[in-house]
Amino acid sequence: MSTAVFAGLSTGAIYTLIAIGYNVTLTSAGVLNFAYANTLVLGGFIALSATGWGLPLPLILLTCAAICTLVSVGVERAAIRFLPSGGHAELITTLGAGTAITAVTVLIWGPDPQRLALYEQHPIDLLGGRVVPNNLVLIALPVVFGVGLHLLIRGTRFGLTSRAQAFDREATMLRGVNVRWLSIGAFAITGAFAGLVGPFVLVSTAASPWLAITIALKGFVVLALGGLGSQLGAVVAGFLLGLVESLVALWIGPFYGDYSVFVVFVLVLLLRPQGLFGSRRLRLV
């Protein structure tokens, strides 16, 4: 039971990390970057190579963050910059960008899952369950980054203009804010973020390029459950969904975890479309 709770919390943490990334571009650039999960997985694979070169951990993470930042900005330039206003074109373009990123990942590292180890992993006993240290790191990450990004949005000029942009894009432009740079900034931040956390995610799951699509979707469910634009909501909803999935798998059967995610999403859509902590203002239409 405790083991399942830890497992649930750490998968939930992964979903939260995705939802947090979605939230940043959603508030600052007004678009949902579906390719973000693919970038994050790419970050993990870069760490796989970087460990092979024998770099120390901070340098590995720095490398991942640097490359993913470039990739993410590339996604913004290619898939977002020229979007026609209105319509759902970003659905197709970011899906395409994600497909391309994952395809490149497969080209370089191959399609088969690999093991990524950043540091020694000895399971420890905690509160009546067993947990590997990386999962504890994973559980801590969204809390740290969630708070960090929350402070960024609340306390900086970037955050202020982002919120203004989310509230009224045209008025913000008229006030002399360069929303294009805002968009690039948001994609750069999420890229760096993906590079930093991607390695920890892949340590926990095994490094498979196909992981991206699964966590992209479940991360979106967390985003909707928590409420669009709410980092706090993403943290709470992520752990909640991870727990539900893990406990359903424990009590009903291993295959029913995925069903429970679908059911949760349908319930959110039907009963609380604005999510747990969302305002009705930020809408994805």
Next chain:
Amino acid sequence: MSIQSIATGRARPWLLPAGWLLVTAVVANQPSLGLDAFWTRQIVLVCLSALLVSGLNLSLGWAGELNMGLPAMYAVGAYLTAYLSSKVFNDLAVCLVLSAVAAIVVGLLAGVPGLRLGGWMLAVCTFLLVGLIPVTLQVIPTSILGGQSGFVGIPRPRLFGHPLREEAFYAVVVVVTALWFALYRNAVKSPFGDSLLVLQHGPVLAPSLGLSRYRLKLTTYALASVPIGVAGSLFAYNDRFVAPESLGLHLILLTLVALIIAGRRSIYAIFVGVVVVQYLNNLSTEFDEWSDVAFGAFLVIGGLAFGGGIAGLARRVARRFIPVATAHAGAGAGAVPDLSGADLRLDAVRKTFGGVHAVADVSLLARAGQITALIGPNGSGKTTTLNLISGLQRPTAGRILLGDRDLTRLPAIQVARCGVARTFQTPAIPIELTVLDAVAAGRIQRRPISLLSTMLRSPKYRRVVRENREAAAQWLAVVGLSPVAGEPAAAMALGTRRMIELARALCADPSLLLLDEVASGLDRDEVEELATVLRKVRDAGATVILVEHNFSLVRSLADHVVVLAEGAVLTDGDPRTIAEHPEVLERFLGTGAGVSGTTLQEGRRA
């Protein structure tokens, strides 16, 4: 050009069905003409993909929503057919029908919760369904559906008790595909398709024409599931093996790429898109690793430029060879049919936004057979009042009555169906409609036709469409736009688009007509024409409410003027009294009334 000839449209209506029949007959007979197994298989695969692309096009192109659940619906068709044919009852026709039904059920499972919000919410909801395919196959015992390793042992198809040979099955695939495309074409080239184009225009226009966005999307969504389920069924019979690996993201990507090449809302060009993708896919087995990079890159580029595709290109080329009519005849040619107006009564209607009173206790009476003008400075609540009447906004307090009917709490769709038609400050003209069809769109809700009637072109469908087009042609004659009836409406000049909107509103045979600054941006001649038309409409018996800044036009037209200021009624009376009202003069008419607008003769009643 007579009204009849405008309404009938295309000459030689038998040409298209005959041509399609001929193509189908030739392609279906190909094996006897000596096609080898490779080419037969290629054509079958083209047919299956074309079915899938048409399904995706219905949801993405026509309903404007990305449906990622395609592999799930495809899987349901394939697995149902596999199971039925090998274990229960092997009949192709039964399997096709049941697969289509099952695909609709699965499609709606994800569509109903997702469609109301649309966009990403729908895309992810349907995408999650695809993720459940492998899980479901593991939950269901291997003895039933074969589990992860796939379903083997699907028998050769039988049809009405007779086993189908290879060539006969091939012919069935071709005929079924051709038949579906005929139905699909009929479904979208119709008032149903026109209302989907209205839908694309945004959230406001459809309800104010009495069309339910949600119902339209849901219907389209269900219809889109049909070819996908059918394709799944044919796929199972063709390969006689179904494996879960073929039912994932890759299938969506290929279908999406083919659709982008073919073009949004394309019909026949879908086959071109499918052939291109199939050719690339056959090539890509040689450099497999790179194909996903290429497809991904193509989606980025294609997603940005998703538009006409091949179909749009063909249309543009065709347009070059067809002469364009630009002549603009004067208004007043056609006769105006009787309109049974009803008195509109506003009783202490109020609308507050937060603490701001946009409309504060407005009471007014607009009589049938009269033009009531609503004037006042910017922000005085004129447009809000119109929105409250037409149901786009709900009043905070007060009552709105049309004749005996209480409109107060009705949503815009219901208000429109009670006979309230309106125009907008910025003309709302859907893309891709001809002027005639844009006007006829005003009538779609008056005589609903079932989708089945539409697809089969039943006698009822033909009669209703003919009557609607005749009515539209008649109103076009009234507003003087008959010469441009066949031109694309959205590309017209502002003045023309205002007239199209007016004709569309009139085409609904409204008892109440709401006009929001219908004269702004019109030149002097156009304003004269407008005034002529509106007098005829008034004399035909309609209730007309005119929101207008051009006081000279108001003076010339209105029987009754209501002056709003800061959300409340300042005064009301006949135009001459209003023009001399000291407070009105001081507040916004200024001393030189008529200077700001076109000067018109004072109204005469016929």
